[in-house]
Amino acid sequence: MITILKETPKDPITLMGRRAGVCWGGDIDNEEKNYKRGLDCIRSGHHRVLEYVNVEMIIDGYSARVIREWYTHIGGAPTRLQASTRYINYKDFSYTTPPLVAKNEEAEKIYRQTMDTIAQACSRLESECGIPREDAAMLLPLGMTTRIVDKRNVRNLIEMSHQRLCTRAYWEYRRLMGDICQALRAYSEEWNYLVEHYFVPKCEVTGYCTEKKSCGKAKVFAASADILNKQSAMRE
Ligand SMILES: Cc1cc2nc3c(=O)[nH]c(=O)nc-3n(C[C@H](O)[C@H](O)[C@H](O)COP(=O)(O)OP(=O)(O)OC[C@H]3O[C@@H](n4cnc5c(N)ncnc54)[C@H](O)[C@@H]3O)c2cc1C
Known part of the structure; x- marks a missing residue:
């Protein structure tokens, strides 16, 4: 790929x-x-x-x-x-299926049927309603x-x-x-x-985690909280 x-x-x-x-x-x-x-x-x-x-x-x-x-x-x-998305034929577009959807039978069915419905709608807009491909393509999903x-x-x-x-x-x-x-x-x-x-990943560059919701692999960066406390103490 x-x-x-x-x-x-x-x-x-x-x-x-x-x-x-x-x-x-x-x-x-x-x-x-x-x-x-x-x-x-x-x-x-x-x-x-x-x-x-x-x-x-x-x-x-x-x-x-x-x-x-x-x-x-x-x-x-x-x-x-x-x-x-104007010139390629998207009637049978391919799409990404998230792993959590793929391993859930019911979710996979809903996901696949929705994609099939979109593909059919694109096709019908073009063939039955004379809508140009560039306009039918508005329906294409981010997936x-x-x-x-x-x-x-x-x-x-x-x-x-x-x-x-x-x-x-x-x-x-x-x-x-x-x-x-x-x-x-x-x-x-x-x-x-x-x-x-x-x-x-950035924690290997900085030596600590900069994210608010850390995965726990590296220590969370505490300095930003310290700086804010110092600033408000100075103002008081
Ligand atoms: C977990 C996560 C969630 C995110 N959520 C969102 C979201 O909800 N919505 C959204 O829009 N984006 C989101 N982003 C994308 C994020 O905001 C940045 O747009 C993306 O990470 C690219 O920016 P960058 O600074 O990493 O890279 P680059 O833009 O490539 O910049 C790299 C470096 O080049 C320098 N640089 C680049 N441009 C300039 C400039 N104009 N002036 C001065 N220096 C410059 C800076 O040093 C910068 O650090 C998310 C990213 C992550 C990882």
Whole structure:
């Protein structure tokens, strides 16, 4: 469901080191040195270099709902194309079934019948009432699967992983993020290293949980409450 396109460099760490080397008067023809320099940059938190590495991929078969959430990650001006709802034939659209619905027989029946009713209504509006497809498509549900071609830099993707590998994130997004990690790991050794060390939930970055409703894996951040107490004490 995730296809990493060939425009994505196989040597992201070396590429970062090549770019940083230009500014340091380094030997950018030596790939070993480039790799080491790239690694030093990201380990030191000099994360501007991450913006020189783009990931281009096809994300296919996830719900329109999760892709709507995907679009909220705007840092670094990412770009994407999405399957049209005007020209594609949606009479037999496919859709995502949440696991809790899938394992409940009655719920699964209601869910499936509703999707079938929507598909039939789209079809009848077009064939029986002469309604153009772009208008019948208003009925399409957020659970319908879609396909996008996405391009963004790895700094954005790493930021995204902190939010979306968190247990507070929507289950389908956590699954999508996991699928992307798996596809990148398989793409090259350097990607495997990056995913292993930097694609982590935010509590592993901060050392504590920033969420109000914590899963309990990390200690909850208490400082915000402390700051508010101090501020009100100062006012008194
Ligand atoms: C559990 C959960 C629930 C959520 N619920 C909702 C919801 O109900 N409704 C909703 O709309 N969204 C919701 N979201 C999405 C959330 O509000 C953010 O839109 C999403 O996480 C992307 O924002 P970001 O800051 O993580 O990433 P990005 O937008 O990619 O930003 C990454 C970083 O880039 C920098 N940056 C980006 N843009 C700017 C800018 N304009 N100026 C300065 N710096 C910038 C900041 O340092 C930022 O931290 C939810 C997310 C989660 C994880």
